[in-house]
Amino acid sequence: MVDLNGQFEAIKEQVNSKFATILETSAFINGPEVHGFQKDLETYLDVKHVIPCANGTDALQIAMMGLDLKPGDEVITADFTFAATVEVIALLQLTPVLVDVDAETFNIDPVAIEKAITSKTKAIVPVHLFGQCANMDQILAIAEKHNLYVIEDNAQAIGANYRFKNGKKQKAGTIGHVAATSFFPSKNLGAYGDGGAIFTNDDALAHTLRGIVNHGMYERYHHDVVGVNSRLDSLQAAVLRAKLPLLNNYNAKRREAARKYSKAFKGIANIEVPVTVNGCGEICDTCDCHVFHQYTLKITNGKRDSLVQHLNEKGIPCGVYYPIPLHKQKAYIDPRYNDADFPITNQLIKEVISLPMHTDLDDEQIAYITDTVIGFVNR
Ligand SMILES: *Cc1c(COP(=O)(O)O)cnc(C)c1O
Helix, strand or coil: CCCCHHHHHHHHHHHHHHHHHHHHHCCCECCHHHHHHHHHHHHHHCCCEEEEECCHHHHHHHHHHCCCCCCCCEEEEECCCCCHHHHHHHHCCCEEEEECECCCCCCECHHHHHHHCCCCEEEEECECHHHECCCHHHHHHHHHHHCCEEEEECCCCCCCEEECCCCCEEECCCCCCEEEEECCCCCCCCCCCCCEEEEECCHHHHHHHHHHCECCEEECCEECCCCCECCCEHHHHHHHHHHHHHHHHHHHHHHHHHHHHHHHHCCCCCEECCCCCCCCCCCCCCCCCECCCCEEEEECCCCHHHHHHHHHHCCCCCECCCCCCHHHCHHHCCCCCCHHHCHHHHHHHHHEEEECCCCCCCHHHHHHHHHHHHHHHCC
């Protein structure tokens, strides 16, 4: 699914020399590389504050800890996403409220958000799924109308642009009050281990978050709030710092692969290719509206599961993200949910299949994959 070797070859010397310096200076934690990466990422994203931390799940949790949320407050998020998003809501004793998604973009449906709002709703967590932003025009309008926080889960869309209806472009993760991202190795900007970060333009919130990641400490050995221990280590920061200047190039390569996939699948019955929105009608090479963390097809004739099996037999990796809606996961089942309120998610889990997606897919691999998929789906 993911081949990271090409990326490593290109930054090998830089990483080796940075690693040597870190090992020689023992600056393993909070060293200059961590601070340097923080600054580089702030510049890249054009955001005031980046707070590095240990992983994306922590980043989500810490972002929520920094807001004045109380047990029982309701937080609305998508039914069709990775469990981390809902997990941290539940861990903080907030009440997760899952809602359905849009059939074309797989992202949280603003109409479903509005329907789910109650007097207890305090925040919305849009997940920019598979590399494309949720409908932030509408989500910001809803949040403003109901006085809600917007916490972006940007684990899958780092480097993506969102284009507002008025033409303004902004980087994913810099649009809401606060955002979380992950540097898990397979993400678009991946470390060689775990890593994460929180972004915000709010100075006071940034100060709060910097204390929370460090045991609630704002002054040495003075603990003002209950915090956590969540750090990005220097070795990971060095890798990320070497990769960040290449991120646009990585994302362009993913988009290029996506464009080739979609071209091959064009007009083929029973296969629906990913849809790019946000002002970009097709997968173009310039606008960064979709950074294709995943390239996800819908197989609409009931053959998805047999296709997975067929691809496995042909040596082609593939994935089903996600096979079970969160509202049906044992940990998150709640009598408040009515299965009929999730028609899109319930359909998507039967139809989606993600194909190999990384920065080193060549034409021969893409042709083999697309020929195999096309040959099977309509036979
Ligand atoms: C990867 C991911 C996370 C969690 O990131 P980790 O670094 O693995 O903790 C959260 N949300 C989404 C949507 C993700 O894809």
